[in-house]
Amino acid sequence: MTGIVSYGSYLPANRIKREAIFNGMGWLHQATYMNGDKYVANFDEDSVTMAVASSMNCLEDNDREDIEALCFATTSSPFIERCAAGIIGTALDLSSQINTFDLTGSTRAGTSALLSAINSVNSGTIHSALVCASDMRLGKPGSSQELQFSDGAASLLIGDKGVIAQWDGFYGVSYDFPDHWRTENDKTDRAWEDRFGREEGYRKFIYEAISGLLSKYHLNPKNIAKVAFPGIYPRDHALLIKALGFEPEQLQDHLMASMGNTGTAYPLMLLISTLEESNPGDRIIVAGFGNGSDALLFTVTEEIKKIKGQRKGLKRHFSSKRDLDRYEKYLSFRGLISPEGGIRAEAIPFTAISLTWRDRREILGLCGTRCKVCSTPQYPAQKVCVNPDCQAIDNMEPYRFSDKKGKIFSFTADLLSFTPNPPAIYAVIDFDGGGRFWFDLTDCDLDSIKIGTEVEMTFRRRYRDERGGIIGYFWKAVPGLR
Amino acid sequence: MSTGIKDKVAIIGMGCTKFGEHWDKGSEDLTVEAFIEAITDAGIEKADIQAAWFSSCYEEINVGKSALPLSRTLKLPFIPVTRVENLCASGSEALRGAVYGVASGAYDIALALGAEKLKDTGYGGLPEFSTILGTKNRVIFPSLSAPGSFAMMANRYFSKYNLSMEEGKRALAKISVNSHKNGAKNPRAHLRKAITEEDVLRAPIIASPLGLYDCCGVSDGAAAAIVCRADMANNFRKDPVFVKALQIGVSSGEELGYTTWDGTYVETTTRTASRAYEEAGIKTPREELSMIEVHDCFSITELVTYEDLRISERGKAKNDIEEGFFSRAGKIPSQPDGGLKCFGHPIGASGLRMMYEIYKQLQGKAGERQIKNPALGLTHNLGGLPQMNVVSIAIAGI
Numbered sequence: 001m002t003g004i005v006s007y008g009s010y011l012p013a014n015r016i017k018r019e020a021i022f023n024g025m026g027w028l029h030q031a032t033y034m035n036g037d038k039y040v041a042n043f044d045e046d047s048v049t050m051a052v053a054s055s056m057n058c059l060e061d062n063d064r065e066d067i068e069a070l071c072f073a074t075t076s077s078p079f080i081e082r083c084a085a086g087i088i089g090t091a092l093d094l095s096s097q098i099n100t101f102d103l104t105g106s107t108r109a110g111t112s113a114l115l116s117a118i119n120s121v122n123s124g125t126i127h128s129a130l131v132c133a134s135d136m137r138l139g140k141p142g143s144s145q146e147l148q149f150s151d152g153a154a155s156l157l158i159g160d161k162g163v164i165a166q167w168d169g170f171y172g173v174s175y176d177f178p179d180h181w182r183t184e185n186d187k188t189d190r191a192w193e194d195r196f197g198r199e200e201g202y203r204k205f206i207y208e209a210i211s212g213l214l215s216k217y218h219l220n221p222k223n224i225a226k227v228a229f230p231g232i233y234p235r236d237h238a239l240l241i242k243a244l245g246f247e248p249e250q251l252q253d254h255l256m257a258s259m260g261n262t263g264t265a266y267p268l269m270l271l272i273s274t275l276e277e278s279n280p281g282d283r284i285i286v287a288g289f290g291n292g293s294d295a296l297l298f299t300v301t302e303e304i305k306k307i308k309g310q311r312k313g314l315k316r317h318f319s320s321k322r323d324l325d326r327y328e329k330y331l332s333f334r335g336l337i338s339p340e341g342g343i344r345a346e347a348i349p350f351t352a353i354s355l356t357w358r359d360r361r362e363i364l365g366l367c368g369t370r371c372k373v374c375s376t377p378q379y380p381a382q383k384v385c386v387n388p389d390c391q392a393i394d395n396m397e398p399y400r401f402s403d404k405k406g407k408i409f410s411f412t413a414d415l416l417s418f419t420p421n422p423p424a425i426y427a428v429i430d431f432d433g434g435g436r437f438w439f440d441l442t443d444c445d446l447d448s449i450k451i452g453t454e455v456e457m458t459f460r461r462r463y464r465d466e467r468g469g470i471i472g473y474f475w476k477a478v479p480g481l482r
Numbered sequence: 483m484s485t486g487i488k489d490k491v492a493i494i495g496m497g498c499t500k501f502g503e504h505w506d507k508g509s510e511d512l513t514v515e516a517f518i519e520a521i522t523d524a525g526i527e528k529a530d531i532q533a534a535w536f537s538s539c540y541e542e543i544n545v546g547k548s549a550l551p552l553s554r555t556l557k558l559p560f561i562p563v564t565r566v567e568n569l570c571a572s573g574s575e576a577l578r579g580a581v582y583g584v585a586s587g588a589y590d591i592a593l594a595l596g597a598e599k600l601k602d603t604g605y606g607g608l609p610e611f612s613t614i615l616g617t618k619n620r621v622i623f624p625s626l627s628a629p630g631s632f633a634m635m636a637n638r639y640f641s642k643y644n645l646s647m648e649e650g651k652r653a654l655a656k657i658s659v660n661s662h663k664n665g666a667k668n669p670r671a672h673l674r675k676a677i678t679e680e681d682v683l684r685a686p687i688i689a690s691p692l693g694l695y696d697c698c699g700v701s702d703g704a705a706a707a708i709v710c711r712a713d714m715a716n717n718f719r720k721d722p723v724f725v726k727a728l729q730i731g732v733s734s735g736e737e738l739g740y741t742t743w744d745g746t747y748v749e750t751t752t753r754t755a756s757r758a759y760e761e762a763g764i765k766t767p768r769e770e771l772s773m774i775e776v777h778d779c780f781s782i783t784e785l786v787t788y789e790d791l792r793i794s795e796r797g798k799a800k801n802d803i804e805e806g807f808f809s810r811a812g813k814i815p816s817q818p819d820g821g822l823k824c825f826g827h828p829i830g831a832s833g834l835r836m837m838y839e840i841y842k843q844l845q846g847k848a849g850e851r852q853i854k855n856p857a858l859g860l861t862h863n864l865g866g867l868p869q870m871n872v873v874s875i876a877i878a879g880i
Contacts, residue, residue, distance in 0.1 A: 276777070343603070347610035351619045363621055366550065378739050380622060386739035404613065410638045410745050414630035414689040416607045423690075426624035428634060428738065428745070436741050440624040446690060450639050472621055 002122040003163035003298060006273045006307060008058025010134075010153040011259065011317035013443035014040045015476075018147045018308045021039050024327035028142035036257035040152040040324050041136050043333040043420040044442055044460040044476065047074045050153035051134035052091045052459040054265075056403065058130070058155035062310045067157075069099040069120055069129035071115035073264040076361060077102060079470055080184070087473065088132060090364040091459045093400050105228075107132070110154070110264035110295060111288030117158040118167045118296075118448035128159040135263025138334060145180075148232065149189070150260025154268035154349075164307055165275060165298040166286065174292035177201050184360035186250040187335075198233045202289060205239060210244055210285060217297060221245040225300075226251035227275050228270035232261050258318060264288075269314060270376050271298075276313035280304060311333055322443065333420065335424035345418045347465065350377045351470045361398065366457060368435060371394035377401070377435035399435075401457065402475060406431040408453045413446040429455060429477050440476040453479045486761040490585040492722040493878065494699040494717030495524020495739045498838040501703035501826030502672040508546045509538075509599040510555045512704035516831070517595060518557055520706035524712035525718055526827025528556065531708070532589040534563045535579035537572035538597035538830035539865075540609050541565075545830075552595060565766040569865025570779065572596060573705065573875030578728050580611035583740050590711055591759060591873050593825035598828035607688075608829075622733035625626075629697050629780060631867035633689040634754050635722035636782040640691070643797045651691055653800040655682035656783035658695045658856070660809055661778060661817045665824025667850045672699040672826030696781040701826030705834035707841075726858070727761035729754045738869040748783075750863065750873040751790035756876040758860075759792075768793045771814050772856035773843055775836035787862055811851065818843065831876060844880050 022033055051072055069184060070092075072085035085100035089356045103109040103116065107427040110133035117129035134153035139145025175406035180189055187208035192196065195236030204227055214220060221227075229247055231237040240253045240391020252274045262269060265289040274284050287295040324330060331337045359381075361367045368379030377399045385392045411427035417423075425441040427449070441449065442460055464472035497519025499512050536552035539544045545551050573596035580592035608628050615623055640650035658678055659733060662715045663673040677695060686695035691818040697837035715722035730756035737743040755767075760867035764770050771793070788799035793814060794807075802808060808816035819825050819839040822832060840849045840859035858879040865872035 044732065250705035272633035341606055344605045344607075344610055347603075349610070349620055350617070350619070355617055359618065380618075381738070384733075385737055386873065387737055388740070412630045412637065412689045413623065413687075414627050415634070415686075416629055416688050417611065417625045417627040419625050419668060424625035424627075424630070426626065426630065430741055434741065436738060438624050438626075438738065451637065474622055476624075 001166050001259040003157050003166040005159040005162050006058050006062050006157040008054045008155040008312050009314050010038045010054035011043045012151050013322045016040050016324045020327050023105050025142035032144040034147040038260045039150045040330055046078050047076045047136050048087050051088050051132040052153040054057050054153035055132050058157055062183050067094050067130050068126035071113045073103045073109035073133040082135050090120050090360050093365040107263045107290035108288045110268050111294035123160050131156045133264040133268050137263050145189045148261045152262035152265050154265045160311050163298050169297040170216045171216050172294040173208045177291050180401050202233050203236055205293040209287050209295035213295040217334040226252050226274045227285040228274045229287035230266045231256040240275040273314045288374045348465045367398045367400050370399035376392045379435055379437045404431045442476040444479045449479050455479050487728050488726050491581045491709050491725045492712045493578045493709050494722050495520045496720040496838045496841050498705040498835050499703050501701040503601045504702040509597045513597045514556045514702035516706040520708050524708040530591050531593045533583050534593040535576040536565045537619040539572050544602050544774045547685035568872045570829050571865030571874045572830045574863040581725050584709050585692040592709055596830035597705040598830040599702050600700050601702050628678055629692050632688040632780040632782050633692045635868040636798050636877045642746045655679040656803050657781040657784050658682050661823035662816050663821025663822045668820050669832045671820040671824045672701045675825040698779050698822035699826040701830035703831045705831040708750050723841050723878050726757040726879050729758040730874045732872050733870045747786050747790050748869050754875050755791050762877040771860050772858050773815045773853055774860045775839055778823050785873050789808040815822035815853050833863035840878050
C-alpha cells in the first residue's frame with residue numbers, strides 16, 4: 001500500500017488584515033477589495049524556511065533515517081541555481097544518501113511533487129519520500145494578487161508502511177495557459193485579465209481533471225467523501241462543485257478568506273485540513289491548479305486515528321494569531337520599500353562559503369555534539385568537552401538540537417544591533433536534556449517572554465548579504481509551543 | 483618556584499589624552515600626545531626605551547594591524563615592538579607585556595601604549611560586533627551587541643535577588659550618577675555632565691533593562707606607561723608606583739556551553755581577582771584597597787564586579803552603593819576619574835587609562851579628584867561579554 005504516512009503544515013505567525021493593505025493601496029484600484037486575513041512570512045522567513053517548519057512538524061515522531069527522497073515544490077525559491085531541497089534536507093538533518101529535487105514553474109508543482117513521490121514509492125524504487133511545498137509569492141502593491149497571495153507550507157511523508165491515506169489514482173491535464181507568469185526579471189506576479197484566467201482556465205481545467213479522475217476509476221460523486229481544490233475564484237469554486245455533480249457539503253472549505261492562496265502549498269494544505277476532519281474509509285479527491293490541473297484520489301485508513309490529536313494540521317495555526325498591523329512593515333520585510341537601516345546595517349561581514357559547507361550539519365542542521373564520556377550535549381560542536389569535570393578530548397558523537405525544546409535562561413530586547421524588525425530580541429537558551437547556547441528569538445515581543453519561558457527552535461534567515469548574494473540560514477528560538 | 487610580579491617593576495611615567503569624539507584627530511595624533519606626556523613625566527628620552535607593547539582592539543578602524551602603527555608613528559629605532567589584542571582588556575595586556583618584559587630581566591625600560599579610534603565608524607555604540615567574533619561565530623551568534631549581552635546579566639541579577647524592574651534600574655542608576663559626579667570634575671573625561679537618578683531612569687532604552695545612561699561612552703583616545711626595573715625607579719623620580727599584581731584570566735567556554743553558571747556574576751573576574759590578591763598579598767580586599775577603577779562598560783558590570791572582587795557580598799553591592807561605600811568620600815572610592823562611563827572607552831587605551839588614574843592618585847596629583855592618602859589601587863579591565871570574556875586585574879601601590 002502506498003500513501004500518506006504523516007502530514008505537517010506551517011503558516012507564519014504574522015497575519016495582516018486585507019483591510020490594512022486596502023487602506024494603504026486601495027486608492028489605486030478600488031475594485032480589489034477583499035475580506036479576511038493574509039498570512040505574512042516574517043522578515044526572516046522564505047519558502048525554504050517555511051518548508052523546513054512544516055517538515056519538522058510532519059516528521060515529529062517519524063524516523064528521519066528512513067527517508068530516501070525529498071522533493072520541494074515552490075514557485076518562489078530564493079535560488080535559481082542551488083537545490084533548495086538540499087538546504088531543507090540538511091536543515092532536517094536527513095541522510096545525504098537521498099535523492100533531492102526542486103519542482104517549480106507552476107503552482108500545480110505541489111500536487112505534481114506529491115504524485116512524483118507517490119510514483120517513486122509505488123514503483124518500489126524507494127520506500128519513503130518527503131514532499132514539501134511552500135510559497136511566498138509577491139503581488140505588486142495595490143494589485144488583487146497582493147491581497148490574495150498568502151505565505152505558507154505543507155509537508156507530506158509518503159511511504160508504504162503506516163499509511164493514513166492510501167493513494168488510489170491520478171488524472172491530470174497540462175496546458176501552456178498563461179493566465180499569469182513571472183520571468184527571471186520579475187519580483188512580482190504578472191497576470192492577464194482576471195476573467196480569462198477564471199473562465200478559460202480555472203473553470204475548465206479543474207473540471208477536466210476531477211471529472212476525468214472519476215470516469216477513469218469508474219466512480220461517481222456519491223463515492224467521494226470530500227473534494228478539495230484551491231478557491232482562488234471563490235464564486236466559481238462553488239459553481240464547479242455543482243457542475244461536477246457534488247453536493248455543497250462534500251466540498252472542503254477553500255480557506256480563501258481565512259488563509260489565502262498559498263501557491264504550491266495550497267492544495268496540499270487543503271488536503272491536510274481534509275485529513276484533519278476525515279474518518280477511516282473516506283475517499284478524498286484533491287486537485288491542484290496552475291497551467292492545467294492534477295487530481296489525486298485517496299482513501300483514508302484506520303491509521304488516521306493515530307495522527308489525530310497531534311499538532312500537525314492547520315487548526316492550531318488559525319487559533320494563534322499575531323496581527324501585523326502595519327502594511328508598511330510588510331512592504332519593508334519584502335524589500336518593496338527600502339527603509340533607512342543606518343550605516344551599521346551596511347556593515348555586513350564577509351561569509352566564507354567553504355566554512356558554511358564544512359560546518360553545514362552544525363549550522364543548517366543545528367547539530368552539536370554529545371560527550372561520549374559524560375553525556376553532556378554541547379553546541380556548537382566541541383573537540384574538548386565543556387564539562388569542567390570531564391574535559392574528554394575528541395570523544396564526541398553528533399547531537400541534534402533542532403528538535404529539542406528549551407527554556408529562556410536570560411534575554412534582552414536590543415535597540416542597538418541591526419535587525420530589519422527592531423528590537424533584536426535574543427536569549428541564552430538552556431535545552432531540555434542539556435546544552436546551552438544563545439539564539440535570536442523571533443515571532444515574539446518583549447512582553448511575551450521572561451526567564452523560564454519555553455521555546456522551540458525554528459529555521460530562519462539569520463542575515464542577508466545583498467552584495468554577496470548570501471542568505472545566512474540558521475536557527476532561532478520561538479517562545480511558546482504553538 | 484614562581485614568585486609572582488610583586489615589587490619587581492615600577493611605573494615611572496604615564497600619559498593619557500582627553501578621551502572623546504576627536505573628529506579632528508587620528509590615532510597617530512592621539513598616540514604621540516600620550517607618548518610625549520609619558521616620557522616627559524618619566525624624564526626619559528625615546529632612545530631610553532628598549533622594547534614596546536602596543537594595544538588596539540579594532541585595528542581595522544584607522545589604526546592598522548601589527549606593531550607598525552606604533553613604531554612608525556613614534557619612529558621607534560628598530561626596537562622590539564609587540565602588538566597585543568584581547569578585546570576591551572587589550573590596554574592591560576600592553577602593560578602586562580611591558581611589565582613582564584622588564585621583570586624577566588630582558589629590558590630595563592619598556593613602553594606600553596594603547597590607542598583606539600572608535601569614532602570613525604559612522605554610528606553610535608561599538609563597531610559592528612560580528613566582525614570580531616570570527617567567521618563562524620557570526621553565522622551562528624544572535625544579533626548581539628555589547629549592551630545586549632550585559633543586559634542579559636542584569637535580567638538574571640534582578641531575577642535572582644528578587645529586584646523588581648524599578649528597584650533594579652534604580653540600583654543601577656546610582657552607579658551611573660556616581661561616575662558622572664566624578665567625571666564632571668575631570669577635564670580629560672569624555673562626558674562631563676552631572677546627572678540625577680531620574681535622568682538615568684528616563685533615558686531611552688538601549689537593550690532592556692539598560693538605558694542610555696547605563697552605558698559607557700564610546701570614545702577615541704590613547705594612554706601610555708613607562709615601566710622600569712623596581713631597583714632603578716628612584717633614579718627617575720621620588721614617587722614611582724610599584725606593580726603589586728598583574729593577573730589575567732580568560733573564559734573556558736563553560737559559561738555559555740555548560741549549565742552551571744547562573745549569569746549573575748563574571749566567573750573570570752572572581753578567579754582572576756583571587757590570584758591577584760594572592761600575588762599582592764591581600765587578605766581582605768574590602769579593608770586593604772584604597773581605591774579601584776573597575777570596568778564599568780555598563781552599570782550592571784560595575785555592580786557585579788564589586789561582588790566578584792569580594793569587596794561586597796553576593797547580592798549586597800546594592801547596599802554598599804546606597805551607603806556611599808564607593809563614592810569619592812567613601813571607604814573605597816570607585817571610578818574617581820569617571821570610569822569608562824564618563825572618562826570614555828577607547829578600547830585599547832582603557833586598561834592603561836585606569837592605571838593612569840591610580841598612578842596619579844597614589845602620587846597625590848589628582849587635583850580636584852584627589853583621594854586622601856591612597857596606598858593601594860586596583861584596576862579591573864574586562865574584555866568581551868559576561869558569557870565569554872577576558873579579565874585583567876592590576877594592583878599598584880607606593
